[in-house]
Amino acid sequence: GEGVAGVNWKVTLVPIKVFSDSGATSTDVLVKGIEYATSLGVYVTNNSWGGGEYSEAILGAIQKAEKNNVLFVAAAGNESTDNDTGLHFPSNYPVDNIISVAAIDRSDVLSVFSNWGAKTVDVAAPGEDIYSTLPKGKYGLKSGTSMAAPHVTGALALLKSRFPDLSGKELKQKLISSTVQTSQLLGKVINGRINVANAMEKDETPPSAVTGFDVIESGVNAFSISWSPAGDDGDIGSASQYQIRLSTLPLLSEDDWLAAESPAIENMKRDGDVYRATIRDLPFNKKGYVTVRALDNVGNMGGLSESLSFALKQTETLWAEDNNTVNQWAAFGTPWAVREAGGITMISDSPAGFYANGIDKSVVSKDIDVGTSDLVLEVRQRFDLEKEFDFGFIELSLDGGLTWKEAGRVNGTSDWANQSYALKPILGTTKKFKLRLRVKSDTSVSYEGWDVDSLRLIGVKP
Incomplete structure (x- = not known):
């Protein structure tokens, strides 16, 4: 035989050519x-x-x-x-x-x-x-x-x-x-x-609505929720998955649900008779309502849970470096340096152009102690690093610079954007630490590198 069988092998296909043989288009x-x-x-x-x-x-x-x-x-x-x-x-x-x-x-x-x-x-x-x-x-x-x-x-x-x-x-x-x-x-x-x-599958019986729903913890840019497992076919069985939505007002209808925000979620898992999940990467000081509903294996959706109000901790900037005066940096490892481009003063791992091959260099902060460990680091940055091979690391040291732990990394390509990194999982209860930005490249090709416009530590003032 010839050809292949795809997802649907009895279907009418309409090929529409929008690229030339060389891959050009408009x-x-x-x-x-x-x-x-x-x-x-x-x-x-x-x-x-x-x-x-x-x-x-x-x-x-x-x-x-x-x-x-x-x-x-x-x-x-x-x-x-x-x-x-x-x-x-x-x-x-x-x-x-x-x-x-x-x-x-x-x-x-x-x-x-x-x-x-x-x-x-x-x-x-x-x-x-x-x-x-x-x-x-x-x-x-x-x-x-x-x-x-x-x-x-x-x-x-x-x-x-x-x-x-x-x-x-x-x-x-x-x-x-x-x-x-x-x-x-x-x-x-x-x-x-x-x-x-x-x-x-033709299963028309939806799961039951979620009960036992609660907001259990709020942080700087994330909060956690819990709920009791829902049934799969009504109250029978166990629903296979759940969806979560955020809104400014309680959700009362299907249209409300479809218009609500789908947030970033991590650590959704069942622990005995309770499900838990964390909603992360939220704007600072955000508040609103959260709603959850169950889904069965074919996509039937259960009824809406009660919409519960949430409010993140009220935060402010506790530490900042805009890289204009570089007051917070203690050491620059060549090639890290301050440069200006497009009206923006930044620190860069490639101030003269593309970064070098085979480097492992850092810029290290002075000691930081803002009186709390419940912090989120917000970095305004752009980067162009060889995919899978060259990386920028954001790291913390809790022992004066002897050892370092990764708080985040960048790889690939991104234009200017603010990105946030939760530090509490690393800091625990430790309030004094150092911060460093480290670029590491392999021995092959290099790109435009990693530019950082500003950094802020956001938290609740102690």
Whole structure:
């Protein structure tokens, strides 16, 4: 035989060429391609492309597709970066018909090249070592979110054949609600790994509503909740997963739920008769309401829990370095230095251009003691570091610089953005520490490096 069997092997495909044989395209061509697909009345388009700048024209074409009930599946990108801070288009356009897809390997682990986003990437799908057809009648392995996106597109086409009366909005909800949440993907994508078997099952009995819901701890930029396990079919069995939403007012309807914020979540797990989860990476001093609901394996959603109010600890800046006067730094390891570019004064590991190969150099702070260990470090930074090989490390020392512990790292590419790192898990009750930024590169290629505009320690004034 010839060819391969994909997720859906009996489907009408419409190939629309928007790139030349050399890989070139333009905004005008992309817009015409999207609009042409919409005019044909297709249910879903696969978009294994991206990486350009924001375009009102492309956004408008996708919005037009949404109005015509067309789903737009988009590869999340292959830059090993967080799409919550380093925007990737078209997957990051704020249109409800877009389904952004990350890539995973055969062990459900996020692929090292894949972009992610706890608030911006919807699902994950197989995208590593995918065996398929190649030009000139050949077969071979390919990797990328461009391989993951077609798995989702094919799954949606299969769902449409099984549930022909569902709208595009309903198809998307059925797909993402039937995903499998895994520990490897928690905090990396909004939902989880797609599970077509779950989505295809005709089970119309939803789980019970969550009870025993409580806000148990609030921090500087995160808070924790707990709840009692819900049933799978009504009160029978045990629901397979849960979703959490944040809002400014209590959620009272399905429309309220769909409009609410999907936060970044970590450590969602069952402990005996209680589930616990932490909602993280929130704006400082945020307050509002949190709601949770159960899902069964096919995506049926239970009723809304009670919406509980939450309020993060009221914080302020307790320590800062804007790198204009560099008052807080004790030592610079060459090539770290202060430089100015585009009206911004920053410290940089590559003040004269690309960083060198084979370096392991740091800039170290003076002793820091702001009277509390419940701190979040906010860093305004940009970076361009060789994916998988060159890294920037944010590290703390609790013993005067003898040993160091990692608080965070950067790799890949990101434009200027504020990123936050919780320090309390490392500091514990220790209030006095040193901070260092360390760049480490291998012996091959180098890039533009790591620039840091400012740093702030945010916490509750003791």
